[in-house]
Amino acid sequence: MTAVKKDISPHKIYLELFLIFFKIGSITFGGGYVMLPYIYRELVIRRKWFTNSEIVDIFTVSQSIPGAIAVNAAFNTGFRRSGVLGGIVATCGVVLPAFLAITLILYVFINLRDNVWAQKFLAGVITASAALILLTAIDLAKSVFSKSFIIRVTISLIVFVTVGIFDLNAMWLIFAGMIFGVLYHIFIKRDVNQLEKSEGDRSEK
């Protein structure tokens, strides 16, 4: 369990947490999901700070709450390892590379904005981004539409049209989605469950 290495001096743990997550934050491009395997390798396999089930728990919670998955996972692991300060140190570690990289690029990029070569380069990168985003969209759609197909496709289309064409505030749709999910669970799923249960009762008689 996590108590094994508590005898190490706290400063050292904070430094270690910071460095681990700084490293994870520096080498992973493209966001959260990419980082999870690295976190797993560093914390479970190499350092044995967490058991398999603990890290699965951390990853599940990180993906269930809003915010960047990498940040959620960093704070969660740091916190479990050595309290709030540990969480904050780990978060700083994972965020700092992104922050520094963008800041540095901006100092350079502002002067390059109108350069023809830089614009062509960016146009190529934007084209690649379009491809990557579309592929991610297809993957996400495949996994989400594998259950309750008709309802989910309908909701997705409504969101697509209202946000894409009518520019409705996406925040409201996320909120509406949450409420729909809860209402669906309370009224429809429960009815189905009860129906199945009562039919089960009947067949037992």
Add this chain to the structure above:
Amino acid sequence: MIVSWINLYLIFFKIGMFSFGGGYVMLPLIYQHIEIYNLIPMEEFADIVALSQMTPGPIAVNAATYIGFRNAGLIGAIFATLGVISPSLILVFLILRLMKRFKENPLTQAALDGIKPVTVGMIGVASIYFLERSILEGRFFSLDLIRMNIDFLNLPKLILFFAIIVAVVKTRISPIILTLSAGVIAVFLF
């Protein structure tokens, strides 16, 4: 200045609070907030994503840093970044302290299930936005697409686009290498 720093913090707090399902999904949300609060010129939005692809770290953090910096300098960048990560810290803290059974709570699961199809719609919107700024010459939701007007497509970009798709699907080259190569190829071809 202090007002705009605090504003940035609050705007990005809101974005962080409502971003479910990973980086690309929240792009429409960030886009709309730039629009509503007039944070930076809209034409820079595609650049933000392009730069995020080339820099390490979560897209949300990259975007917050970029927008904060362009809107109110280095301190603005710090406030925006703190804003976008604050909801994560607060929520994880609350879950670890108060709701040990968060995962098993059926209502949280139900709410998350409800959000899932919304995220698909949103990443769809993000896809269209980037298609319009790369391979399409104009709006996606227009008659040109139905008429199959060939001028509507930008051919060099289209070729690059499909080359990237094939490379992602068929090879194991990492997306960052592909992205940078696309930039270099574009310098020579476009």
